[in-house]
Amino acid sequence: MLTIALIQEAAARIRDRVHRTPVITSRSFNEATGKEVFFKCENLQRAGAFKIRGATNKILSLTEDEKKRGVAAFSSGNHAQAVALASREAGIRAVIAMPDDAPQAKVAATRAYGAEIVFYDRLKQDRERVAIEIAEREGRVMVPPYDDYQILAGQGTCGVEFLEEVPDLDCLLAPCSGGGLFAGVSTAAKAINPWVRCFPVEPDTADDTRQSFLKGERVSIPPPPTIADGLRVQSPGALTFPILQKTAEDVLTVSDDEIIETIKFLLFRMKLLVEPSGAAAAAAVLANKLPSGTKRVGVILSGGNIDVELLSQLLAVNDK
DSSP: OOOHHHHHHHHHHHTTTSOOOOEEEOHHHHHHHTSEEEEEEGGGSGGGBTHHHHHHHHHHTSOHHHHHHOEEEEOSSHHHHHHHHHHHHHTOOEEEEEETTSOHHHHHHHHHTTOEEEEEOTTTSOHHHHHHHHHHHHTOEEOOSSSSHHHHHHHHHHHHHHHHHOTTOSEEEEEOSSSHHHHHHHHHHHHHOTTOEEEEEEETTSOHHHHHHHHTSOOOOOOOOOSOGGGOOSSOOTTHHHHHHHHBSOOEEEOHHHHHHHHHHHHHTTOOOOOTGGGHHHHHHHTTOSOTTOOEEEEEEOBOOOOHHHHHHHHHTTOO
């Protein structure tokens, strides 16, 4: 099970390997939303995203024999970079399955951290199956992006840090793909402040979590079209979804246009570079998706890895 004790163990294990990212506020954002908003800046984290927390915790938890065998993973980018960096620092070999349309900046960073990349077609191949075949063929240990309690505990350290700095939040929002970040931070947040209202956020065209939440069981959707490449998972995780059912009040969705407007606000008004996936939770606040009565709002900016070309395209939207 995922517990606050497991998360605290992870915090002690990874403390010297990850950044304690800042929590900031913005008068402009508060005025635009009518709320007091606190941002946990995981876009300033090592490898550019929160994923280094879970990957580091998992890899440092391996036995010496498992480390010698090396690891395998699958990811569109941020988890790939995190596994590559954590593996390099632990002195072990990593092979990562990445979609052939993954952002080039994330591919380049993953290679730069020393991992071997195997590409797959996300429309024709199952990414997990590709990685499992690699792991089985080469005897590697799988480091999944979310369905692993050591991964979830690592992500939960972000929530511990957040609530230590701002314990009296009304609600907490996190981008949601497979659900690892939300499961971790909501578990930590509820342990520290049982009254905090927790909301995962995903694109409206990639709403597998919302559909699953409403139906009461995991559903699967076709490969979703969205600019938020890190939120294109087709079904919530087997371990994460039951946690989400307990800790989430509702699942919020945002459009790509709302994400783009939020990226622009964060960049030009707050001087923060945030990737589309990382801006989803902030977009829900800026687009007024929260229920009434929420005043002190915690938002996780989960990552800042974005291609220069994509950023140029997004900044040009509606500016002509």
